[in-house]
Amino acid sequence: MRYSSQVKPISYLKANAAEVLTHLAEQREPLIITQNGEAKAVLQDVASFEETQETLALLKILALGNQDVAAGKVKPVAEVIARLRAKRSDD
Structure with a gap:
């Protein structure tokens, strides 16, 4: 999976939070959030996060x-x- 198309600045997240959450839930692909041009965080839907934790x-x-x-x-x-x-036979 290539993450280069899943990179957005923090300003995009602030302006489109509800849309971002819907997209995360539907696409189940992580979103990389940048600040000042540097990757700072990765957002993912809860189901994907839980699967990752189980794995x-x-x-x-x-x-x-x-x-x-x-x-x-x-x-x-x-x-x-x-x-x-x-x-078992002792019981």
Whole structure:
């Protein structure tokens, strides 16, 4: 995705806030806001933000899993299943 078409100055945001919010919700593309010609902020709709946060959380879980594998903190699946079955039959 190219963001060059999604760049607006802060004055545009101030003058067209309602339109910008509608556009964000419909297009689901982020909008880069500039101030004095420099990128200062990125606006995105709430649904896209929530999806991004969920994706980041999953990536963190995967990274932690990879760290455990690298550190040797793993057990064979057969062993784990056997332990779970043993616990279930104790109940």
